[in-house]
Amino acid sequence: MSLKIALTKGRIEEPVIELLTAAGVDCEPLKNKKRKLIINTSDGEYQFILAKGPDVTTYLNSGVVDIGIVGSDILTEHRNEQYELLDLGIGKCQFVLASTTDFEINKEGRRVIGTKYPLITQKYFESLGQDVEVIKIEGSVELAPLIGLADAIVDITETGTTLRENNLFVYDYLDKVSTRFVANRMSLKQKAREIYSLVDKLEKVIKNKELIK
Numbered sequence: 001m002s003l004k005i006a007l008t009k010g011r012i013e014e015p016v017i018e019l020l021t022a023a024g025v026d027c028e029p030l031k032n033k034k035r036k037l038i039i040n041t042s043d044g045e046y047q048f049i050l051a052k053g054p055d056v057t058t059y060l061n062s063g064v065v066d067i068g069i070v071g072s073d074i075l076t077e078h079r080n081e082q083y084e085l086l087d088l089g090i091g092k093c094q095f096v097l098a099s100t101t102d103f104e105i106n107k108e109g110r111r112v113i114g115t116k117y118p119l120i121t122q123k124y125f126e127s128l129g130q131d132v133e134v135i136k137i138e139g140s141v142e143l144a145p146l147i148g149l150a151d152a153i154v155d156i157t158e159t160g161t162t163l164r165e166n167n168l169f170v171y172d173y174l175d176k177v178s179t180r181f182v183a184n185r186m187s188l189k190q191k192a193r194e195i196y197s198l199v200d201k202l203e204k205v206i207k208n209k210e211l212i213k
């Protein structure tokens, strides 16, 4: 029985493939996939499904895949009832509250916050005891305070380049983010041997990487 793995498309794809290759998974078909979305390894051990992060959680929760490889940002924002087995230590970034120089974090009045992550943003401001209006934005979130749509943004940053180049400043640091290896609850019972065998191999690779650092 092959393991079905939903892998988040985009920036974490390459480092995940590197990690899986180091763990002994035959990733050649994945590297040569072109526009294919379902890729089987030649040994028949794994089937990879390439999807957007939020859809990875949908597939996991519905049980159509055994494993999801997805950012903790997505797991926090979307419903996730499955088992997080590993932190892969890649796709590292952090949530921040950012805005232009004139933003005041504790000002009176209801502020407008732009974000791709409305739930995380709402919870953050609730924890501060502040009532804000949250506007969902799909991308280039940094635009929101610059063009007058929002007073500030909650977004992820890695190098800080996007914030810097758009003259935005960090007003607070929220949760750190990294890529997680998550298993569907049923699969963990039905395919325990296959899943834990892959987890063991990945764990060794991650530990070695940390030792080399």
Ligand SMILES: Nc1ncnc2c1ncn2[C@@H]1O[C@H](COP(=O)(O)OP(=O)(O)OP(=O)(O)O)[C@@H](O)[C@H]1O
Residues within 6 Å of the ligand: 008, 009, 010, 011, 012, 052, 053, 070, 071, 072, 073, 074, 091, 092, 093, 139, 156, 157, 158, 159, 177, 178, 179
């Ligand atoms: N700047 C970043 N640095 C490191 N990891 C990031 C960064 N931005 C996002 N990530 C992580 O990578 C995952 C995938 O992000 P990616 O930008 O590839 O997809 P996306 O958010 O769907 O954007 P797009 O619509 O541009 O494809 C995110 O869920 C997050 O965990």
Ligand SMILES: O=P(O)(O)OC[C@H]1O[C@H](OP(=O)(O)OP(=O)(O)O)[C@H](O)[C@@H]1O
Residues within 6 Å of the ligand: 138, 139, 140, 141, 142, 155, 156, 157, 158, 159, 160, 161, 162, 163
């Ligand atoms: O700190 P940095 O290294 O500059 O990275 C931060 C940027 O990366 C992400 O955007 P992404 O590239 O996914 O584009 P998008 O906002 O259009 O989705 C994030 O939303 C920031 O805009």
